[in-house]
Amino acid sequence: MRKPKSGPKNLGEFEILVLAALVRLGTDAYGVTIRREIEQRTDRTVSVGALYSTLSRLEEKGYVGSRIGKATAERGGRAKRHYEIKAEGQAQLQRSVTALGAMLKGVSPWLETLNRLTAR
Amino acid sequence: MARDIKPPHSALAPPQLARALIVIMASAPERAALIGDMEEEFAQQSQRSPHRARAWYWRQTAISAPYLALKRLRSEQTRRLGVALGATLGAFLLIHYWDIFIARGAARGFAVATGAQTFFLTRSVYLLVQMTGVSVAGGAIAALTFREQDSFARNTFRRLIPAGAIILSPTLFAMIAPADHYDLSFRLLQLALAVPALFIGARIAMWLRGRYR
Structure with missing residues (x-):
């Protein structure tokens, strides 16, 4: 049996969503836009607490970088924190998506059959 | 300085208790950005419906609490x-x-x-x-x-x-x-x-x- 390669752990589902949102948003990625992007694309509610916990974790792992932006009156005088994906984050996102793709390969027709059977 | 910028007087303020809970629970590095994000979204939502904006703020506080508390415990x-x-x-x-x-x-x-x-x-x-x-x-x-x-x-x-x-x-x-x-x-x-x-x-x-x- 082939010995599995030891390397960094694959990303969790929400971590993948956050990194994908950072790739999509580019320089405009901060809390509000990231949350909105994930909510609109996945049709799920995202809490700011979950988002910032994940961003902080990704930053600790070295996958994401951040910088402080400008403060606005609309935000009660508080500055935005802009996030950007780093090269390590891009590589890890690629690895995780590839692993997920490999696991889901061939699952789609099986799910369709299952749906048809349970719909009867 | 950034803190000197005040919101317009006509703007509706977010629920004070919910905001206080967020301030207590959020860790220092992200606290200002997190509260700023919530105020920005609250301000946008309150233009459409102040009632719904307040409900949104409370809902966000409630669903964010476990994550923020856990992060704080792990700090x-x-x-x-x-x-x-x-x-x-x-x-x-x-x-x-x-x-x-x-x-x-x-x-x-x-x-x-x-x-x-x-x-x-x-x-x-x-x-x-x-x-x-x-x-x-x-x-x-x-x-x-x-x-x-x-x-x-x-x-x-x-x-x-x-x-x-x-x-x-x-x-x-x-x-x-x-x-x-x-x-x-x-x-x-x-x-x-x-x-x-x-x-x-x-x-x-x-x-x-x-x-x-």
Whole structure:
């Protein structure tokens, strides 16, 4: 049996969503836009607490970088924190998506059959 | 300065209690950005429906609370506090059981060996062994709680003294409310010796670790 390669752990589902949102948003990625992007694309509610916990974790792992932006009156005088994906984050996102793709390969027709059977 | 920018007077304010909860729960590095994000979204939503905006703010507070609380518990500051409390409790138990089993045992052994003729010497042996235990406790506190980037004096002031005050509090309390058989002068002597013993233990531990040589 082939010995599995030891390397960094694959990303969790929400971590993948956050990194994908950072790739999509580019320089405009901060809390509000990231949350909105994930909510609109996945049709799920995202809490700011979950988002910032994940961003902080990704930053600790070295996958994401951040910088402080400008403060606005609309935000009660508080500055935005802009996030950007780093090269390590891009590589890890690629690895995780590839692993997920490999696991889901061939699952789609099986799910369709299952749906048809349970719909009867 | 950024903090001087005030929202327009016409803007509806977010629920104060919900905002206070977020301020308490959020960790310092993200706190300002997180609250700013919530205020920005609240301001946008309140233009459409102030009622729904308030409900949204409360809902976000409720669903964010577990994540923020968990992150706070896992933070470095909380971990350090846990280690400090654990080290203090461990040192307290160490001194207590050392006193019962080792210091008193040594004193009894000495008394038996010398025919129990020398009360002063027996007590001296007891104190010497007991203070060795206090030094070990001081060393353990220093090894577990002292921070590399701080000086010995700062570490002593911020970590050893508070832990030492907790550890020695039963002796202090006993001095305030002594029992009938209480020997105040001996307790005072114990206390006077315990403070430098803690300090010496911490110093030795740091010396062994290669710090402050």
